[in-house]
Amino acid sequence: MSESLLEMRGISKVYPNGVVANAGVNFSLREGEIHAVVGENGAGKSTLMKMMFGMEEPSEGEMLLRGEKVRFRSPQDAIDSGVGMVHQHFMLVPSFTVVENMILGMEPRKGLGINRAEAERVTRELSAKYNLHVDPNARVEDLSVGMKQKVEILKALLRGAQILILDEPTAVLTPQETEELFRELKLLKQAGHTIVFISHKLKEVKTLCDRITIMRAGRTEGVFETASVTEQEISRLMVGRDVVLKYDKEKKAKGKPVLAVRDLAYTNAAGKKTLDRVRFAVREGHILGIAGVEGNGQAELVKALTGHLPGATGTIDVAGSVVAGQGIKAVRGLGVAYIPEDRMRQGAAKEASIADNLISTRYAKKEWNRGPFLDRRRIAQMSKDMIERFKIRCKGPEQEIGMLSGGNMQKVIVARESSASPRLLIAEQPTRGVDVGAAQLIHQRLLELREQGCAIVLLSADLNEVLELSDSLIVLYNGGVAAYFDDPSGVSEEKLGLYMLGLEQQSEEEAGKAYDL
Amino acid sequence: MFNTRNFEKIRTLAVVLISLLIAFLVISIISEHPLKTIGIFLFEPIRTVSHIGNVVEMSIPLMFTGLSVVLLFRTNLFNLGAEGIFYFAAVVASSVAIHFAANAFFHPVVAVLAGAVVGALLSAIPGILKAKWNVNELVSSLMFNSILFGVGLYLLNYYLRDPQSFSNSSYKFRPSAMLDVIVPGTRIHSGLIVALLCVAAGHYFMYRTKWGYELRMTGANREFAEFSGINTTKVIIMVHLIAGFLAGMGGSIEVLGMYNRLQWASLPGYGMDGALVALLAKNNPASVIGAALFLAYIRIGADQMARMSDVPAEMISIIQAVIILLISAEQFLKFWKNRMLLKEAGVRE
Amino acid sequence: MNELLNIVFSTDFAFSILRVATPILFAALGALISNKAGIVNIGLEGIMLVSALTGVVVSAQTGSAWVGLAGAVLAGLLIAAILGFFTLKFRTHIILGGVAVNMFASGGTVFILYLVSGDKGASTSLKSEVLPNVRLPLVEDIPVLGPILSGHHLLTYVALLSVVAMYYLLKRMPLGLRIRSVGENPHAAQSVGVRVNRVQFTALLLSGLFASLGGAYMSMGYLSLFSRDMTAGRGWIGIAAEAVGRSTTVGTFLSSLVFGAADALANALQILKIPSELVATTPYVTTVVGLTVYAIAETRLKKRKARRHSPSDS
Amino acid sequence: GSNGGEASSGSSPSAGNSASASNSGALKVVLLIPGTLGDKSFFDAANAGLTKVKQELGAETKVIEMGTDQTKWEPTFNDVAGQDWDVIISGGSQITELLNATAEQHPDKTFINYDTDIQETAANVHAYSYATNEVSFLTGAVAALTSTSGMPNANPDKLIGFVGGMDIPGINAFLVGYIEGAKYAVPDIKVAISYAGDFANPGKGKELSLLQYNSGADLIFNVAGGTGLGVFEAAKEKKRYAIGVDSDQAAMMTGTDADKASLIVTSAIKKIDEVILSAVTKVKDGSLEMGKLEVVGIKENGVGLAENSIYSNVVPEDIRAKVEEIKTKLTSGEIKVDNAMGMDTAQIDEIRNSVKP
């Protein structure tokens, strides 16, 4: 153990809302290694890293750096000790330029003011040195996701990070971008940096990392040399049981069309065409996968489908009714259910109870009310059923949903959206940040709905998921349909990546087959 | 008792105790007979029936504004406009009480409803601005307080003022408009019954009806509510209407229950007190009763103290500030809760 | 009417605009700096009141206006620090913290005045000092402008310099960059080692500093005494001015001047006999109308842009 | 005058407790202030009166500040009336109805209302009303004569000023007397008139006064409570004159700001302290007539100018002689002053327009 560069012992963390995110965790990092931390969603990985970076203070436990006891009260302490972190969610000030973001907190000075010339010089120098090219004077809000990540890594390096923590850096990247990142990380390793790498993609972990720490439910399950364990074993340790990654699904006869999108186009306030003549259709009992790099029109597409995009042109039919210009309430009235990407913002009300969150789309219906009052008994009964059926780990229907782990929270949302016998389900990143066990449960539920004849639009950054579940698949690039695959099972992730990056493009006729009535 | 479920109650109790301790400290510094003085502060409000009556009387307007603010805060609307509406509604109710005639049942009903309805309509303006164009309701409601005060004072001075009187006081209300005393020996008036009914209605509304559900969800996460199909624009306007109605009712009832003419030449402060009551009540309608009584109690205690000892009543403003700061201090005593949580999670021992 | 024009186009009137606008400007700068850091400080009125009293009491005790000013500033900083301690450390809701400060100030100043002087109304029994007026050597000789710009109270010039300092601080200084980052994305700021609490605390202290200068101006120059509730809503008008100025330094400065001018004009308009109760509401009405117009314009603009682009695409 | 601190500690803290019954002979007198002390005006004057009652009549006394929240007045009155006080004093129009009602419930006690405009009076109440129009007539004369005098800070313009708290009858009672007195002394005098709309905004008071001084007024009569403190500030800044109201406002500043005080040539005083002392004296010898509203003017020594050292040093002999002459005429009834109470707006406007600059 004396060889440890950094060691955490007996770390516990209780968040102000009462969640115990870490309970007696031990973690150690060797100099010069790339060390993976894996675990289900809510296992406490990010929390542990935030403590290593001084963003959260441990409720209990101690930390040693090169054998010396250290205590980081703020990220500044961590930065001073050579720890840098690239967060799961970007930590950038959108209205600032790249340079301003780079120097924030360590501004070079000239008199009382900021030395802007010097700031720009160091930014250029560093990005040349590490081969991470960015425009120093661009506003960060205008940058692509990949670019933003480069800025994040540069920020850490500028602060002299010897230990670099990367929290799920690949979740939003294309395979190609991921590969590029891996090359850069290996370079950094050669340059003597130590890297902590968090990912849910075990394949990546296997190819990149030297050692793996596995976490489950706020505790460490063990540390392994990467070479000595298989993906299956890791999964089992993470979830505590075997996970089936393959689903048997029957090819079904084509049903009636439920959703028809024709010539959908939209130009945003900045004048950028974010949707460009999108055409596709989805039938009963059919799952349409939508792949694409973030920012290629998915967000706008979902907004349009849920009646949230005034100013869009073209038509969207749900079971013969036109969606355009109607609010989400009316859209839901047509039998549309929606699992939003951001569960904290659109999917749930954290301070409300599980029961309150389960009833949110149907509380107004007659059967849930008795006279002027809500039928509390009936709601409680339904909540209990859901908790049982979806194996939601909680204390009961009255518990605040904010106290649940991310995966369990997602289960509540899926339970709500899938139990109203929808005609059409729009599932946006339904398993993002969810552990394998929960993901499996959610996938099975989607397939059940498919069996019952529900049409499903599945948007996901997890290509494996899209390929595995979809009956057909489109790729969005630059707001338009770049490719359509009738049978995704034959398509490789690499090939998809080429379409996603715009390196290849199907003819209009080929892509147009997505709109097949 | 000492588990996380009771934490909020224990914390509120601790804050109250700390505040009283500070009160005692301040009193000891100033007073020549600190023990006697604090005795007056603590016990005088319940020494006689009429003093108890004073506490209850004062709690009535606090219940109305407190409930009004609870609804707004619960919807996550930081609107402090109850103050101006309380005042303006009192002006409206006074004009009805002065310029219209009716029998002793309908006259107060009409006057109070007039004040309440005007309050609701005025309150709806910042509500609509917020709901439709996301105009910051805090700023607009604060501005409305000053606007309503100015206009109300103008109406008082130009249309209601008794030319016989030296200062800004209105004509006398017609006796038919005034509220009846319901407890002999005190001035507790029928407004108390209305206040209690409103609190009960507020409780059932918030927790048992679908409209209350919409309100709570909009407050907990507006975007989520929106995505669930709740028309949050409507909810926000509705809450403003109800809150304005309650604050307006409070102003009308206060003036008709406690005065025989309108003489307010400055904002009476009950709106801001409503925020304090809402805080003490932890945004629960039912707890508004206790919170309002508590606040009235310490104020009457301070008045008695000022009257019977050498400590001025303004001392209470220090205590109130401490209570507000500590009660809404989320992190205050949290370390202790965390320790309990770790224990409950089985990490310790 | 002629009379009125004579008043409005006199140098005295122009001079009075700056004089009347000074406390509003201080309050508005206080609102601006805290808002930039993401903290809404509605306790400005209370801080002004406490500082106004402290300046009087301390200068009366020490016989020195400068010590009095220092006392006023320290009192303002102290209140801001207490507010900051509770809101940043204990997570007291900032708005409620502001309500607490105001509640404390309106009663507490009377309480303290009583303890110090035995009076509850005004400090006339205290022999307090005032800060000087300043004549600007070269400026005062310029025709027309000279008499308008020279001869103001020391703190009026401090207020004007504060505007420049504020602009420089926010645009050019590291602290300004940090304050803006904390206001816009505190997590990002925290992740690069900016101590969010500390920056917010600093901003709050600066906010208290400006408010306290406004308070000192009220009782140690503009007037030479303290009387209960003497700030008479100037703190709120400052908040209004910041909102109408859309949280920019220049906008805040200009709208403070406009509110000052409106107030001065209202005094001059006494001749027209518009009810003063209604006149007093103008800054507030302006603010609500201003905020609404901005908000509607923004919504419209978004919609129009979207609409303008779309038809040509399909 | 004396201050609130003395008043409170001067009375025993236990006095409020009826259990501690009194030592036989002394008259027990309590004063209820509908507001707080420290206004340098009515309330402080009443308090001073009570102090005189204690000193000169040997009575046991106590002052209670009831604060500005009117809902608390009634319980205080009831509490106090239930205790063993012989004489209960309070004052102000706002308190009058309450005082009468309490008096009716406690016919055994004697009540004194030291300042009211309301006619109705209960059988065991003696009430006073002050002829503020008469004393304002005198201030108007002083002002007009000052403006046309050769006094160091006066100018040749025949213009004087008036700053009122609000445009209400109580304030206009002063204004009408002021205008009539000024015109009596200098027929073609002009009067600049402003109302602050607020009794607690000295900043506003200062601005309004500066405008008046800048337009040529050399003296301003302040009838604006706390706002009026700003009038004196402006007077000091502009080195012009002012006249105070309600109490001797120069006296309260001579110790702390002699320069400012020396510009406050006089004040229009309601002699509340004298009135209270004389009323309690009459209670003692049984000569106070109950159930009556008594108007006290110059003749009754209920109102008057503050004839302090500033008045005698700053105001020239001839002006003072002229004022004395007017005073005699007021006492004898030769001069009658109009009263704004009960006038409608048009009448008041007519009077205001007659002296419009």
Ligand SMILES: Nc1ncnc2c1ncn2[C@@H]1O[C@H](COP(=O)(O)OP(=O)(O)OP(=O)(O)O)[C@@H](O)[C@H]1O
């Ligand atoms: N700021 C916070 N306040 C309260 N609870 C939190 C906070 N951050 C995380 N949690 C909770 O702590 C637990 C651990 O979260 P953490 O983010 O560390 O998990 P993770 O392993 O990183 O999961 P993921 O794979 O989803 O990123 C979860 O239950 C989460 O809901």
Ligand SMILES: Nc1ncnc2c1ncn2[C@@H]1O[C@H](COP(=O)(O)OP(=O)(O)OP(=O)(O)O)[C@@H](O)[C@H]1O
């Ligand atoms: N209320 C207002 N009245 C008049 N003009 C205004 C107002 N608000 C803004 N402006 C104008 O808009 C411009 C905005 O100023 P600017 O953007 O330079 O502010 P700033 O001081 O740079 O603020 P920041 O440092 O926050 O960006 C100013 O040039 C000013 O003329």
Ligand SMILES: [Mg+2]
């Ligand atoms: Mg994480």
Ligand SMILES: [Mg+2]
């Ligand atoms: Mg003259």
